Amino acid sequence: MSKKLIRFDWAMKKLLRHKANFDVLEGFLSELLRFDVMIESILESEGNKADEYDKYNRVDILVKSSNDELMLVEVQNDSEIDYFQRMLYGASKLVTEYIKEGEPYGTIKKIYSINIVYFGLGQGDDYLYEYKGEFVGLHQKDILSPSPPQKQDFKVNKISDIFPKYFLLKVNNFDDVAQDTLDEWIYFLKNSEVKDEFKAKGLDKAKEKLRYEGLT
Numbered sequence: 001m002s003k004k005l006i007r008f009d010w011a012m013k014k015l016l017r018h019k020a021n022f023d024v025l026e027g028f029l030s031e032l033l034r035f036d037v038m039i040e041s042i043l044e045s046e047g048n049k050a051d052e053y054d055k056y057n058r059v060d061i062l063v064k065s066s067n068d069e070l071m072l073v074e075v076q077n078d079s080e081i082d083y084f085q086r087m088l089y090g091a092s093k094l095v096t097e098y099i100k101e102g103e104p105y106g107t108i109k110k111i112y113s114i115n116i117v118y119f120g121l122g123q124g125d126d127y128l129y130e131y132k133g134e135f136v137g138l139h140q141k142d143i144l145s146p147s148p149p150q151k152q153d154f155k156v157n158k159i160s161d162i163f164p165k166y167f168l169l170k171v172n173n174f175d176d177v178a179q180d181t182l183d184e185w186i187y188f189l190k191n192s193e194v195k196d197e198f199k200a201k202g203l204d205k206a207k208e209k210l211r212y213e214g215l216t
Contacts, residue, residue, distance in 0.1 A: 004192060004193055004211070005188070005192045005193065005194065005206060005207070005210045005211055006192065006210050006211075007192055008075065008116070008188065008189050008192070009060060009075035009077070009116075011024070011206075011210050012025070012060050012061045012073065012075065013060060013061075015209065015210065016042070016061065017042045017061070021205075021209055022039040022042075023202060023205045024202045024205045024206050024209060024210070025039060025061070025063065025073070025202070026038060026039050026201070026202060027185075027200065027201035027202015027203065027205065027206075028185050028201075028202050029063070029071060029073075029112075029114070030201050030202070031181050031182045031184075031185050031200050031201055031202070032114065032167060032182060032185070033112065037065055037071070038065060038066040038067075039063050039064070039065060039066070040063075040064045040065055040066045040068075041063075041064045042061060042062065042063060042064075043062040043063070043064055043070075060073060060074050060075050061073045061074075062094075067110075068109060069109060069110040069111070069112065070094050070098065070109050070110070070111045070112070071111075071112040071114060072090055072091065072094065072111070072112070072113045072114060073114045073116070074090070074113075074114070074115050074116065075116045075117075075118075076115065076116070076117045076118070076119070077118045077119070078119065079119040079120070079121075080119075083115075083117065083121055084121075084122070087113055087115055087166055087168075090113060091111050091113045091164040091166070092164075094109070094111050094164075095108055095109075095111065095164070106153065106154055108162075110161070110162075110164075110165075111164040111165070112164070112165050112166075112167070113164055113165070113166045113167070114167045114169075115166070115167065115168050115169065116169045116171060116189060117168065117169065117170055117171065118171055118172055119172070120170075120172070121168070121170060124170070124173075125173060126170070126173065127169065127170050127171065127172075127173035127174040127175075127186060128167070128168070128169055128170075128182075128186070129167070129168040129169075129170070130165070130166070130167055130168075131165065131166035131167075131168075132160060132165075133160045133163050134158070134159070134160050135159060143158075144159055145158065145159065146158070146159055146162075169186060169189065171186060171189050171190045172190070174186050174187065174190050176190070176191070178195075178198070181198075181199055181200035181201070182200065184198040184199070184200040184203060185200050185202075185203065188203060188206065194206060194207045
C-alpha cells in the first residue's frame with residue numbers, strides 16, 4: 001500500500017530544516033551520492049546580495065555535511081532556459097563565499113549541486129544525469145591525474161574530486177519502475193508516494209514524518 005505524502009520541496013522548506021528531521025534528507029543524499037551522508041547543519045539558503053546588480057543564489061536548502069562538504073539541493077518546478085547557467089552560478093558562489101581572504105586555495109570545500117527539476121531541461125531521455133568533469137589529453141586521450149603529494153594533501157583520487165559535482169534529476173522522465181533504492185526515492189519525488197516494499201534510506205522516515213495526517 002502506498003502512502004500519499006506532501007511534496008518534497010515543501011517538506012524541505014517547512015520540515016527538514018529541523019535537526020530532528022535530518023534523517024530524511026540524509027537518506028536521500030546517501031542514496032544519490034552512494035556514500036553515507038551525515039548532516040552537520042542547514043545553512044542559510046539564499047546568498048546575500050553583494051550589490052544591487054548581484055543575483056540571489058536561490059537554493060531551496062544548503063547542507064553542510066559532517067565532512068565539511070557543502071551540498072546544494074534545489075527543486076525547480078518552472079521552466080528556465082538558462083538553468084544550466086544557474087547551476088554553475090550557485091556552485092561558483094559557494095566556492096567564493098566559503099573561503100576567507102588569505103586562506104590557501106586547498107581549503108576550498110567540496111561542493112555537490114543536486115538539482116531536482118520538473119520540466120524538460122536540455123535534450124535527453126534519462127532521468128538522472130551526473131556531471132563528471134575530467135581533463136582529457138587532446139592528443140594522448142589520457143585523463144590527467146593528481147600527483148601523489150596532491151592525493152595525500154587533498155585526500156583525492158581524481159582531479160574531478162576537487163571540482164563541484166553536479167547531479168540533475170529530470171523527475172518527469174522517470175517511468176515509475178523502481179529498479180533500485182535510488183529509483184525508490186525518484187518515485188517518491190515524482191508521485192509523492194512511498195510503497196510499503198521500498199527500502200531506500202530515509203523513506204521510512206519520510207512516511208513517518210511527512211504524511212498528511214501527521215501534519216497540524
